[in-house]
Amino acid sequence: MSEIADAPDAPGPKKGRMLPLLLGLVGAALLGGGAFYAVYSGLVLSPNPKVQRAEYSPQDFDFVPIEVITISLPPQSGARFLRFAGQIEVAETSHSDMMRMQPRFIDLINTYLHAVDIDDLRQPAALIRLRAQVLRRLQMIAGEGHIRDFLITEFILD
Incomplete structure (x- = not known):
C-alpha cells in the first residue's frame, strides 16, 4: 500500500x-x-473605385438598332447563310453618340460573326456566349458606362 x-x-x-x-x-x-x-x-x-457605374431606371436607356447582317457560309458548313440582327441598349444620354458609332458596331459584329466557327453556333448555349462576347466588344469600343446590354433579335442559320 x-x-x-x-x-x-x-x-x-x-x-x-x-x-x-x-x-x-x-x-x-x-x-x-x-x-x-x-x-x-x-x-x-x-474593381475600380474611381469609375462610377451608371445606375439605370426604366426611363434612362434607349436602343440603337443593328440592321440585319447576312453572312455567306462555306459550303462544307451545311448551311448557306447566317442572318443576324440585334439591338444595343444604351444610356439615354449617350444615344446620339452611339447612333454615330453604329457603322463601327456593325463592322465589329460582322467581323466577329465571320470569325466564329459554324459548329460553335450550333451548340445549345451558342446565343448566350455570342451575346456575351459581342456585348463585351461593344462596351470596349463605346467606353465605360455607355452600353448596358445587347439583345439578339434575329438569328437564323439557313
Missing part, C-alpha cells in the same frame, strides 16, 4: 494547453469576419 501512496501522480491534461488553441481559433474567426466585411463592403478589392 505504501507504494501506491508514494507513486507520483499520472500525467493529466494541463490546463494551459487549450488556451493558445482557443485564442488562435477566436483570432482566426475575427480576422476572417473582418476580411469578409472589407471585401463585401468594397473597402478592399473593389
Whole structure:
C-alpha cells in the first residue's frame, strides 16, 4: 500500500494547453469576419473605385438598332447563310453618340460573326456566349458606362 501512496501522480491534461488553441481559433474567426466585411463592403478589392457605374431606371436607356447582317457560309458548313440582327441598349444620354458609332458596331459584329466557327453556333448555349462576347466588344469600343446590354433579335442559320 505504501507504494501506491508514494507513486507520483499520472500525467493529466494541463490546463494551459487549450488556451493558445482557443485564442488562435477566436483570432482566426475575427480576422476572417473582418476580411469578409472589407471585401463585401468594397473597402478592399473593389474593381475600380474611381469609375462610377451608371445606375439605370426604366426611363434612362434607349436602343440603337443593328440592321440585319447576312453572312455567306462555306459550303462544307451545311448551311448557306447566317442572318443576324440585334439591338444595343444604351444610356439615354449617350444615344446620339452611339447612333454615330453604329457603322463601327456593325463592322465589329460582322467581323466577329465571320470569325466564329459554324459548329460553335450550333451548340445549345451558342446565343448566350455570342451575346456575351459581342456585348463585351461593344462596351470596349463605346467606353465605360455607355452600353448596358445587347439583345439578339434575329438569328437564323439557313
